[in-house]
Amino acid sequence: MKRAAALILALGLIAAACSTDDSGTLTVYSGRSEDLIQPLIDRFQEDSGINVTVRYAGSADLAATILEEGDSSPADVFFAQDPASLGAIALDGRFATLPDDMLEKVPATFSDSDGMWVGISGRARVVVYDSTVVDPTTLPPTEDGLTAPEWAGRVGIAPTNGSFLAFVAAKILLNGEAATLAWLEGMAANRAPTFPKNSAIVTAVNGGQVESGLVNHYYLLRALAEDPDAVGRNHFFTTPSAGSLVMPAGAGILASAAHSDEASEFVAFLLSSDAQTYFADETFEYPLVPGIAANSQLPPIDTIPAPELDLSLLATTLDTATDLVARAGLL
Amino acid sequence: MTSERNVIEVTVAEGTLAAPPTQTRTARMRGPWWLWVPALAILLVVAVPVGTLLLRVLDASDAAWETLISIRTARLLARTLMFTLAVTTTSTIVGVSGAWLLARTNLRAKRAWAVVFALPLVIPSYVVAMVLISASGSRGLIADLIGVGTPHLIGFAGAWLALTISTYPYVFLITSAALQRVDPALEEAGRGLGASPARVFRTVIVPQLRPAIGAGALLAALYTLSDFGAVSLMRYDVFTRVIYAQYSGRLDRTPAVVLSIVLILAALIVIWAEQRTRGEGAYFSAKPTRPPSVYRLNTTQRLGSIAFLTVTALIAVGLPIGVLAGWLVRGLRAGVDVGIPWNALAGSLTAASLAAVVAVAASIPIVILSVRYSSRATTALERSVYVTFSLPHITVAIAVVAFTVRYVRPVYQSLAVLVVVYAAMFLAQATGTAKAALLQVDPALDDASRGLGKSQLSTLARITVPLMSRGLIAGGLLVFITTLKELPATLLLRPSGFTTLAVRIWSSADELLYTRAAASALLLIAVSVVPVYYLSIKPKDVVDA
Numbered sequence: 001m002k003r004a005a006a007l008i009l010a011l012g013l014i015a016a017a018c019s020t021d022d023s024g025t026l027t028v029y030s031g032r033s034e035d036l037i038q039p040l041i042d043r044f045q046e047d048s049g050i051n052v053t054v055r056y057a058g059s060a061d062l063a064a065t066i067l068e069e070g071d072s073s074p075a076d077v078f079f080a081q082d083p084a085s086l087g088a089i090a091l092d093g094r095f096a097t098l099p100d101d102m103l104e105k106v107p108a109t110f111s112d113s114d115g116m117w118v119g120i121s122g123r124a125r126v127v128v129y130d131s132t133v134v135d136p137t138t139l140p141p142t143e144d145g146l147t148a149p150e151w152a153g154r155v156g157i158a159p160t161n162g163s164f165l166a167f168v169a170a171k172i173l174l175n176g177e178a179a180t181l182a183w184l185e186g187m188a189a190n191r192a193p194t195f196p197k198n199s200a201i202v203t204a205v206n207g208g209q210v211e212s213g214l215v216n217h218y219y220l221l222r223a224l225a226e227d228p229d230a231v232g233r234n235h236f237f238t239t240p241s242a243g244s245l246v247m248p249a250g251a252g253i254l255a256s257a258a259h260s261d262e263a264s265e266f267v268a269f270l271l272s273s274d275a276q277t278y279f280a281d282e283t284f285e286y287p288l289v290p291g292i293a294a295n296s297q298l299p300p301i302d303t304i305p306a307p308e309l310d311l312s313l314l315a316t317t318l319d320t321a322t323d324l325v326a327r328a329g330l331l
Numbered sequence: 332m333t334s335e336r337n338v339i340e341v342t343v344a345e346g347t348l349a350a351p352p353t354q355t356r357t358a359r360m361r362g363p364w365w366l367w368v369p370a371l372a373i374l375l376v377v378a379v380p381v382g383t384l385l386l387r388v389l390d391a392s393d394a395a396w397e398t399l400i401s402i403r404t405a406r407l408l409a410r411t412l413m414f415t416l417a418v419t420t421t422s423t424i425v426g427v428s429g430a431w432l433l434a435r436t437n438l439r440a441k442r443a444w445a446v447v448f449a450l451p452l453v454i455p456s457y458v459v460a461m462v463l464i465s466a467s468g469s470r471g472l473i474a475d476l477i478g479v480g481t482p483h484l485i486g487f488a489g490a491w492l493a494l495t496i497s498t499y500p501y502v503f504l505i506t507s508a509a510l511q512r513v514d515p516a517l518e519e520a521g522r523g524l525g526a527s528p529a530r531v532f533r534t535v536i537v538p539q540l541r542p543a544i545g546a547g548a549l550l551a552a553l554y555t556l557s558d559f560g561a562v563s564l565m566r567y568d569v570f571t572r573v574i575y576a577q578y579s580g581r582l583d584r585t586p587a588v589v590l591s592i593v594l595i596l597a598a599l600i601v602i603w604a605e606q607r608t609r610g611e612g613a614y615f616s617a618k619p620t621r622p623p624s625v626y627r628l629n630t631t632q633r634l635g636s637i638a639f640l641t642v643t644a645l646i647a648v649g650l651p652i653g654v655l656a657g658w659l660v661r662g663l664r665a666g667v668d669v670g671i672p673w674n675a676l677a678g679s680l681t682a683a684s685l686a687a688v689v690a691v692a693a694s695i696p697i698v699i700l701s702v703r704y705s706s707r708a709t710t711a712l713e714r715s716v717y718v719t720f721s722l723p724h725i726t727v728a729i730a731v732v733a734f735t736v737r738y739v740r741p742v743y744q745s746l747a748v749l750v751v752v753y754a755a756m757f758l759a760q761a762t763g764t765a766k767a768a769l770l771q772v773d774p775a776l777d778d779a780s781r782g783l784g785k786s787q788l789s790t791l792a793r794i795t796v797p798l799m800s801r802g803l804i805a806g807g808l809l810v811f812i813t814t815l816k817e818l819p820a821t822l823l824l825r826p827s828g829f830t831t832l833a834v835r836i837w838s839s840a841d842e843l844l845y846t847r848a849a850a851s852a853l854l855l856i857a858v859s860v861v862p863v864y865y866l867s868i869k870p871k872d873v874v875d876a
Contacts (some may be wrong), residue, residue, distance in 0.1 A: 027827060033838045034830065035847060055744075055827035056838070060579055068736050074744070074827070160576040196572075198562035208470045209483050220372045222843045226662050319583065322576075331576045 021039070024260040025051045028331065029066065031059025031080040031284045032249060036283045043278075044269050050262045059085035060162055061245070066254070067092055076257035077266055082166040083112075083247050087315025090116035095252040098267070106288040110248040113312045119248030119271045121279040122286030124304055125167055127235040128220050129212035130205050143171075143214065143243035147186025155216070156193045156213030159330040163198060163216050163247065163327045168315045168321035171242035174307055177320065184328035194330060205228045206231045221284035221297060236299060240307040248288060248311065363705035364789055370696040370712060377719050382724075383730035391585045399589050407760055409774075411569040411597060414490070414562075415555045415613025421495040422551040425643060426502025427544060431536075432636050433654040434510035436626045444640055445507065451647045452500035452861030455816045455833060457560025458852050459519045460493040461840060462654040464564060472654055482540050490567035494555050496647040501554070503642055504866060509543030510536075511706035515624045528626070546763070551606040557723040560818065560837075571723060584729055591726035598721035652856065657850040669850045672835050676854060679831040682746070682821075683814040686753035687761075687807040693754060694761035694806060695796060701806040702769045703777075713762060716766030720759035727756060728823035748825045753814045760813065768802020769795070815859055830859075 030037050032054045041052050055062070057331050059080040066073050066089055067201040078095075080086045091097055095116040105113050112120030127139055127146075134154075140146060146155050158164050171180045193210050195201045201213035202223055208231075251270055253263045269275055276287035286294050286301045294301060325331055424562065433441045451459070466472040469480035469491075484492060510710035513536060521531040537544075559571040569824050570593060578587035628636060719727070731752055735743040742748050772795060780790040796803075818833045825831070830854040839848035 029827075033842050034835070035839050035842050037845050053828040056830070056834075057822055058579065061823065063586060065732070068732065069743075072740070148385065160572075160579055162579065193566065195566060197841060199841055200564060202843060203464065206470075207468050207483075209464075209485065210467055219843050226665055226667055226843070227843055228665065326576075331573060 003159075020218075021194070026053070026076050026259050026266060027074045028052055028054045028077045028079055028266065029062045029075040030054050030056050031062050031078075031082075031085060032056075034208040037079070040270075040275055040278055043274070045265060048262075048265055048269070050265065052266070052274070053254075054104050057245070058162065063088045066094060069265050071256045072255055073254060074258075075254050076259045076263040077115075077251055077253055079249070079251040079270070081123075082119075082162055082247055082305050082314075083117075083250065083311040084166045084169055084314040084318045085162070086112070086117040086250050086252055088310055088318070089252065089254075090114070090312065094255055096255040098253065099264070102264075102268060102271065106248075107290070108146060109306070109309075109311070110246075110288050111250065111311075112252075113310055116312075117250045117252030118267065118271070119247050119250045119288045119311075121276075121283065122181050122246040122288050122301060123163070123249065124217040124236060124246045124286065125163070126215060126217045126220075127212050128202055128205050128215050128232050129235055130208065130210075130231055131233045132231050133211050136233065136235055139212075140237075140238040142241035144183060144241065146192075146214075147183060147190055149190070152190045153193065154211040155187070155190070156195050156210040157187060158195045158197050158201060158213075158215070159331070161197050164214065164316055165318060165321045165325070166247055167214075167242055167245065168325060169317040170245050170247075170307075170311075171325070172307060172317040172320055173309060173313055174242050180222060180321075181324045181328060184324055184330060188312065188328045188330050192330075202232060205232045216247075217298065221295065236304055238305065240305040242307065244305050245307060246301060246304055246310065350401065361706070362700045362709065365788065366696045366700050366704075367861065369693075370700055373693045373758075374712060374715060376751060377716055377758060379734055379843065380727040380730040380752075380755070383491050383720055383734045384588055384591070384726060387396055387585060387730070387733065391589050391835050392692065396589060397452070399586075399593070407568065407570055407573060407596060407667075408593060411556065412600065414487070414567070414569055415552050415597075416599065417491055418494045418555045419548050419552045420501040421491070423502050423548050425430060425495065426499040426547060426551075427540070428639065429499075429504050429643065430506035430510055431532075432640065434507045435624075436628050436636065438628065438633065438636060438640075444644075445867045446864050447644050447648055448640070449500045449504055449506060449863050450856075450860070451496050451651075452504070453812055453815070453838065453856055454497070454651050454852075454862055455560065455818065455855075456493060456497035456558055456838060457564060457818070459496050459651055459656075460489065460561035460564040461653045463489055463493055463850075465658075466650055466654050472657060485565055486567050490562045490565035490569075492646075493561040493565060494558060497558075497561065498551035498554050499647075501550040502544065505543050505547040505550075506540060507867075508721075509540050513539050520625065521799040545605050549602065552601045552605070553598060553721045554813065556594065556601060557721070559723070559725065563603060571725075574723065575725065578725060578729070586623055588729060591723055594723055594726070595718075595721070602717065602721065618705075618784045652853070655852050655856075658845040658849035658855065667844075667846040669846050672830075672832065672847075672854070675830045675832045675835045675851060676858070678825075678829050679815055679855070680858065681834070682750060682831060683811045685746075685750045686814040688758065689750055689754040690758050690761040690810040691765070691803050693758055694765040694803070695799075698762055698765040698769055699791065699795065702766060703774065713766070716758045716762055719755055720757065722756070724756065724817065724819040725823075727752065728820040731820075732823055744824070744826050746826050746829065749826070749829075752824055753817065754810070756817075756820065757810045757813050760809045761803075763808065764802045764806030765799060766806060768799040768805075771802075772798045805866060808866055812859050812862050815855060 014171055038054070041054055044050070058059060059082055062078065062080065063085040066075055066078060078086065078089055090112055098116045098118055103111055103118055106119050110122065111117065129136065133308065140148070149174050168180060168184070171183065195204065195213070198215040201210070201215050203220040204210045205213055206223055217234050220234050223230050223232065251267050253260060253267060257263050271289055273289070273292055276289045276292045279285045280287045280294050284295050285300070342803055432438060433445045433448065438444070467481045467484040468474065471480065474480035479606065517535050517539070518531055521535045526534070559575055562569050563572050563575065574587050574590045574594065577590055578584060609658055660671070664684045697713055697716070701709040731748065735748055776794055776798070777790055780794045781787070785793070816833055821831055832851050835851040836848050836855065839851065
């Protein structure tokens with residue numbers, strides 16, 4: 001027993017020695033996962049010679065963390081999955097304005113209207129469906145059709161997921177609170193199966209547990225890359241609505257950043273053709289810099305009918321979105 | 332008699348034992364200041380999460396309280412408690428049956444069985460849930476293998492199975508340890524008076540095991556109550572899901588904090604229920620004079636027992652490892668790039684070993700005070716560590732973030748805070764084992780040392796603590812394993828750039844990168860095998876080694 005304990009302690013000490021933190025210069029708070037982003041970070045470190053320390057967590061988590069940390073936040077850059085988390089920081093006045101040459105790289109609709117954050121990659125909302133059971137021509141042109149009785153029990157949703165809540169926040173801005181609540185209640189009345197997250201819906205569709213579900217477009221492409229026999233397919237909504245919105249993942253530089261030059265270099269790198277191609281090929285998202293092609297399995301981004309919406313406002317309706325989801329009985 | 336067994340037995344038994352006779356001698360002593368100072372300092376640290384939470388609740392706006400009322404609280408609470416009861420019942424049945432078969436019968440290869448039977452202890456419950464979902468159903472792995480699909484494991488059935496698998500090892504380990512110490516004389520007396528084996532089991536063995544079974548069941552119940560990963564994947568609506576929904580859906584964290592107060596109340600109900608069903612509890616403090624007798628199984632019983640063990644091991648161990656290996660192979664064949672996550676492995680081992688050492692060190696003054704200087708105050712001190720143990724980890728993490736960012740900024744987001752939080756959350760596991768070990772050390776030895784002119788401190792350092800060492804190590808191993816699996820607090824409190832295997836599994840699976848998730852999960856299981864082996868082998872082997 002003593003030997004075992006000594007062994008474990010020794011292993012721990014060796015591990016501690018190996019993992020002595022390389023206290024980087026630039027600190028990035030990333031709401032995007034390590035699996036997808038770390039290869040890009042490694043490439044940036046190599047190219048620029050700048051050391052980067054990344055804090056990975058959920059986007060909303062990190063937004064709350066930055067707000068809690070106040071002006072002494074160690075974060076230089078906040079790289080988030082959704083406009084709502086970025087908007088929360090912008091609303092609190094914690095971002096520095098980005099330079100115009102950076103903002104001009106992507107279409108203005110994908111960035112903050114005051115230039116506080118810039119869109120990096122696009123994520124379309126889709127219906128993922130089981131191609132062995134669902135005839136895609138029967139799928140409705142917008143999410144509003146999913147509350148019809150024929151879809152009862154057939155469309156999975158992830159009501160607590162950040163992407164879903166951002167979609168609900170967008171729907172409030174586009175259709176108003178009453179219509180959004182009515183839609184959520186319609187989904188609840190249809191007994192839409194609820195899942196904890198997008199990936200669980202895609203797994204359930206491929207596994208035959210639910211016929212379809214509202215998710216972001218790229219999960220299915222990853223599932224197909226690991227298992228080419230997967231039966232799921234993506235349906236893109238055909239009429240402008242909250243459901244056809246391409247939500248950007250984006251980045252902003254903190255006003256309190258201790259390394260703002262390195263931070264600018266990093267955000268510029270995310271908008272470089274190198275990084276944009278990485279998003280197209282490796283994460284299956286839409287590159288937002290025009291001229292860089294999306295993955296060939298996807299319809300071009302300009303064929304997706306986008307609604308008119310100022311994404312900067314999403315943060316203002318996010319808490320209402322959670323309230324409505326709860327009131328509809330989906331929590 | 333070895334302390335190894337006893338130790339696990341009362342692991343976390345949180346003072347299950349009624350005061351044994353040896354305590355009465357020193358009952359009125361108050362304990363030296365150099366034990367009280369560290370003990371109170373530890374208590375202060377352990378109380379930080381609860382204290383911060385309560386302050387935050389007092390501060391909460393009316394809106395936060397409205398959330399509490401609006402979300403069908405009563406119904407959800409009732410359902411959560413029923414679910415906890417269901418899981419605890421099956422875990423207890425599986426754990427106790429396994430323990431009895433492997434401790435007291437003449438089955439072969441009991442040692443190997445015992446290791447396998449305890450192995451689910453190291454598999455995080457959300458991994459178990461992921462695996463069950465992927466294996467069941469018309470297109471699941473089982474359907475692929477045998478051509479016939481099983482029903483989809485989802486909802487109550489799925490969550491109940493996943494958590495039974497994750498929690499029965501606690502009951503199993505604690506009960507097997509206690510079984511080693513049941514005095515054979517009592518059973519022989521029962522048999523001699525003409526009672527059937529079944530009656531002896533019911534009226535003689537079970538009452539003696541009651542405290543150990545209760546301790547294991549308590550652990551299983553508290554684990555179930557605070558689990559989020561498995562129940563959410565199984566889409567079964569219990570209280571943690573609502574807390575998490577409030578937490579992830581808003582920037583204001585107060586409603587989530589207010590809701591977790593309800594969960595703390597549920598935990599208190601469970602602890603109270605366990606105490607109510609517990610008997611006097613002092614049965615096994617006596618040392619049996621010889622090893623317990625072996626029950627000889629006839630052929631039918633032997634086949635039945637082997638079938639039970641095989642089916643349990645296939646579902647609880649074979650299925651998870653098989654599915655994970657299947658994902659890994661499928662991904663590698665499809666050309667997915669999987670690197671070994673060395674940095675996560677290093678992070679896991681560092682954090683878990685430091686947490687184990689800190690928790691064991693912290694348990695020593697608390698346990699010595701509560702056993703050697705037993706009084707109402709020292710008992711309260713020892714019990715108080717259970718409150719933090721029963722809190723959902725996400726709530727602890729929110730509280731600690733709020734506390735460190737405001738009051739101890741220099742250590743905010745440091746490894747030190749993460750390790751201290753692990754140690755505080757799992758301290759109950761270390762004090763439980765340490766207490767059991769100390770109860771076995773005859774106070775006469777302390778007296779002899781003092782009589783020979785050694786100081787109290789020197790006696791403690793050179794006699795008492797070394798004699799407790801096996802119990803301390805077992806406690807450390809339990810904390811080590813539990814820390815390896817920990818996810819919610821790690822996600823929020825880890826230093827930037829620091830990662831662990833549990834975090835890697837969760838985030839890879841979240842992106843549907845099952846190949847990588849499987850690689851990290853198999854690595855996690857591999858590094859936990861050694862501690863589980865030590866916790867589950869027979870005590871005699873440990874002594875002989």
